[in-house]
Amino acid sequence: xxxxxxxxxxxxxxxxxxxxxxxxxxxxxxxxxxxxxxxxxxxxxxxxxxxxxxxxxxxxxxxxxxxxxxxxxxxxxxxxxxxxxxxxxxxxxxxxxxxxxxxxxxxxxxxxxxxxxxxxxxxxxxxxxxxxxxxxxxxxxxxxxxxxxxxxxxxxxxxxxxxxxxxxxxxxxxxxxxxxxxxxxxxxxxxxxxxxxxxxxxxxxxxxxxxxxxxxxxxxxxxxxxxxxxxxxxxxxxxxxxxxxxxxxxxxxxxxxxxxxxxxxxxxxxxxxxxxxxxxxxxxxxxxxxxxxxxxxxxxxxxxxxxxxxxxxxxxxxxxxxxxxxxxxxxxxxxxxxxxxxxxxxxx
Numbered sequence: 025x026x027x028x029x030x031x032x033x034x035x036x037x038x039x040x041x042x043x044x045x046x047x048x049x050x051x052x053x054x055x056x057x058x059x060x061x062x063x064x065x066x067x068x069x070x071x072x073x074x075x076x077x078x079x080x081x082x083x084x085x086x087x088x089x090x091x092x093x094x095x096x097x098x099x100x101x102x103x104x105x106x107x108x109x110x111x112x113x114x115x116x117x118x119x120x121x122x123x124x125x126x127x128x129x130x131x132x133x134x135x136x137x138x139x140x141x142x143x144x145x146x147x148x149x150x151x152x153x154x155x156x157x158x159x160x161x162x163x164x165x166x167x168x169x170x171x172x173x174x175x176x177x178x179x180x181x182x183x184x185x186x187x188x189x190x191x192x193x194x195x196x197x198x199x200x201x202x203x204x205x206x207x208x209x210x211x212x213x214x215x216x217x218x219x220x221x222x223x224x225x226x227x228x229x230x231x232x233x234x235x236x237x238x239x240x241x242x243x244x245x246x247x248x249x250x251x252x253x254x255x256x257x258x259x260x261x262x263x264x265x266x267x268x269x270x271x272x273x274x275x276x277x278x279x280x281x282x283x284x285x286x287x288x289x290x291x292x293x294x295x296x297x298x299x300x301x302x303x304x305x306x307x308x309x310x311x312x313x314x315x316x317x318x319x320x321x322x323x324x325x326x327x328x329x330x331x332x333x334x335x336x337x338x339x340x341x342x343x344x345x346x347x348x349x350x351x352x353x354x355x356x357x358x359x360x361x362x363x364x365x366x367x368x369x370x371x372x
Contacts, residue, residue, distance in 0.1 A: 025041050026150075027074075027149065027150045030042075032249075034344070035272060043331075045364045046344050048080045048350060049353060052097040052099065055081065058137045062138050065077055066145055069150065072361055072363065072364060075344070077146075078153045079139065079152065079154050080155065080350070083169070086193075087111065087169065090121070092111050094107050102353070110168065112166040116185070118167075118186060123195045123199070139204055152209050153209065153250065156197060156213065158233065158237050159197065160175065161256075163193060166189075172218070176224075179228050179232055186232065190232065198243055211249060211250035211251045212252070214251065214252065217257075218232070219262050220260050223257075229265055230265075241271065250273065251272050252272065253266055254349075258277050259284075259288060261276060261289050271301065274298060276294070276305060276348050277348030279308040279348070281310065302342075303344065304344040305348055306346065309352060310352060313351070313352060324362045331367065331371065345366070345367050
């Protein structure tokens with residue numbers, strides 16, 4: 025089966041030859057150059073044998089799109105750079121945040137060109153998935169990358185200004201998606217960094233996440249066929265908030281090291297909540313590829329154990345074997361070929 029056939033069959037509850045596999049990682053020295061990043065995405069996908077390409081757009085892409093001043097990483101082991109000036113520094117900045125035009129904004133033009141190249145190369149036989157930050161995650165990136173503190177203050181004390189900002193970001197995302205869909209993306213990887221109970225309350229989630237995410241999914245309904253939710257975080261996740269949403273697949277961490285079992289969303293639990301949804305999970309990306317002696321077989325034994333555990337929890341091979349978040353840059357990348365190797369040996 026081709027990658028597209030395998031994933032289509034999974035979605036349509038038809039027979040598959042093996043579990044699909046996936047992975048993604050940052051490429052900080054390449055990801056802002058259309059030609060280099062396109063070639064890197066093609067070569068890595070083909071080498072590792074992954075069944076879709078998740079375009080690993082530079083992690084500061086929304087900050088860059090909105091004109092933030094950034095010193096981008098020059099270290100191949102660190103994806104994150106240093107933001108010198110954020111576009112949003114106070115509630116007044118939030119309230120006046122503009123809507124961006126994807127046809128003229130340099131950042132979006134660059135990312136659309138990358139997708140165009142990938143679609144042309146694979147001729148629709150490998151699904152191409154675009155990374156999109158949901159509205160609240162995008163807002164966070166415009167004021168304090170990976171840090172929720174300012175956004176939490178806005179949620180609790182400046183609701184009107186925050187909603188104005190989120191509406192502008194939402195329209196910007198729609199404009200961006202229009203351009204991506206026109207070039208042939210198969211789906212989106214919608215990142216939600218506000219999916220944990222210790223970061224946002226249920227009431228806050230229902231006001232500042234749910235309506236914007238649902239609206240965006242309704243907007244692309246029928247225009248894409250493989251949309252994924254990235255439920256970011258290791259513990260206490262708001263997984264139940266994804267019930268009755270229009271996602272085709274859910275991606276989250278089900279094996280984080282050092283987290284009590286009661287705080288982790290297991291495959292068994294998620295599968296019961298979401299019958300018919302594709303689950304993308306199984307690996308602990310931060311620890312499973314680490315071997316003090318760089319022993320390939322040692323890593324493979326760990327991955328095999330992870331795969332068989334996931335298969336047992338789900339009761340079948342009908343899941344995508346992959347990480348809960350980005351793969352590490354600090355291990356020999358050839359080890360990522362073992363994801364497919366294990367699935368080929370154990371996944372039928």
